[in-house]
Amino acid sequence: MRKTQRKLFIVFDGPEGGGKSTQAKLLCEHLKQKGYDVVLTREPGGTKMAEMVRKIILSPRLQITPMAELLLYEAARAQHIAEVIAPSLKENKIVISDRFADASVVYQGYARGLGMKFVETLNRLVVGGITPDITFILDIHPDEGLSRIKNRTKNFDRMEKEDLEFHHKIREGYLKLANRRKNFYIIDVNNKSSQEVHDIIVNILKRKFKL
Numbered sequence: 638m639r640k641t642q643r644k645l646f647i648v649f650d651g652p653e654g655g656g657k658s659t660q661a662k663l664l665c666e667h668l669k670q671k672g673y674d675v676v677l678t679r680e681p682g683g684t685k686m687a688e689m690v691r692k693i694i695l696s697p698r699l700q701i702t703p704m705a706e707l708l709l710y711e712a713a714r715a716q717h718i719a720e721v722i723a724p725s726l727k728e729n730k731i732v733i734s735d736r737f738a739d740a741s742v743v744y745q746g747y748a749r750g751l752g753m754k755f756v757e758t759l760n761r762l763v764v765g766g767i768t769p770d771i772t773f774i775l776d777i778h779p780d781e782g783l784s785r786i787k788n789r790t791k792n793f794d795r796m797e798k799e800d801l802e803f804h805h806k807i808r809e810g811y812l813k814l815a816n817r818r819k820n821f822y823i824i825d826v827n828n829k830s831s832q833e834v835h836d837i838i839v840n841i842l843k844r845k846f847k848l
Contacts, residue, residue, distance in 0.1 A: 642674050642729040645846060646722070648737040648769040652808045653797050654782025655775030655826050656834065661735045663835045668731060668848065676725040679735035680713065684720045687713035695794035703749035707756065710741050711763050718767055726767070738764055739772065739814060744796070747810030748803055771845065773838055774811050774823045779804035781827055 647664070649657040658679070665677040681691040690713040693699065694706060701709070714737075725732045738760040746756035777785075779801055786797055815821040822841055826834050842848045 643731070643846075644726050644729045645731045645848075646726060646767070646769045647731065647733045647842075648739075648772040649734070649775065650736050650740055650772055651775040651811055652777055652779060652782050653804060654785040655777040656785075656831060657735050657775055659831050660773070660775065660834055660838060661733050663831065664838060664842075665733050667835070667839060668733075671848070673731050673848070674728075675731045675733060676721065677733050678717070678721050680717060680737055680740065681710055682713070683717040683722075683734075684713075686716045695796060697793065697795045697798050699795065701795075703745055703751055706749065707741060707745040707751060707759070710745065711759060714738060714741075714760075715763050718764060722767060723765075734769075737769060737772070739818070742814060743807060743810035747813070748806040753810075753814070769820060771842075772818065772821050773841075774815060774821055775826045775834070776808070776811070776823050777826050779808055 649661045651657060661677060661679075665675050668675045680687075681694055682688045690709050694701070694709050694713075722732055722734070741760060742753050742756045745751050746753040783797070783801075783804065786793065812823070815823055824834060824837055839848075
């Protein structure tokens with residue numbers, strides 16, 4: 638029997654190699670088994686248009702300026718919200734997204750140097766009041782994160798191919814942003830198995846939302 642549905646927006650974010658996609662999928666299956674109606678999606682992506690933009694943004698063959706990169710992300714985000722996130726939340730579904738708007742604050746605002754406040758202002762125009770109820774930041778040291786990626790693929794995308802200094806700035810940016818976000822939960826995933834991280838996430842959701 639399906640449970641009484643509730644609206645909830647859950648985001649997984651953090652540095653490269655932290656296991657966001659894995660944890661999003663594990664949580665989706667966990668909540669579906671409990672009878673909830675869950676939508677699993679990702680950024681950039683989630684719609685046909687946004688998935689096409691994703692291929693452009695992450696292509697290692699392209700050189701993209703920071704401003705162009707940001708605007709591509711925002712365009713994909715606007716479509717993603719209009720087609721997937723907003724309608725699903727309106728139907729009182731649980732939406733789980735692998736990254737959302739705060740990723741742009743860190744990647745383009747902090748690491749690319751466009752300014753965190755500038756990107757936050759642009760985000761507000763794009764998201765139209767839609768914000769996550771909770772964001773899990775899967776914190777991992779850049780060396781460990783990149784090592785995990787190397788173990789699973791030989792083909793790094795454009796973001797993964799950035800130098801180590803960039804990845805250190807990404808981690809630093811998330812930790813800085815966490816000081817201003819009440820809905821951020823930082824989980825240290827270094828030396829933890831996927832199951833251990835999943836159990837931590839489930840326990841947090843039980844305490845906070847009684848899921």
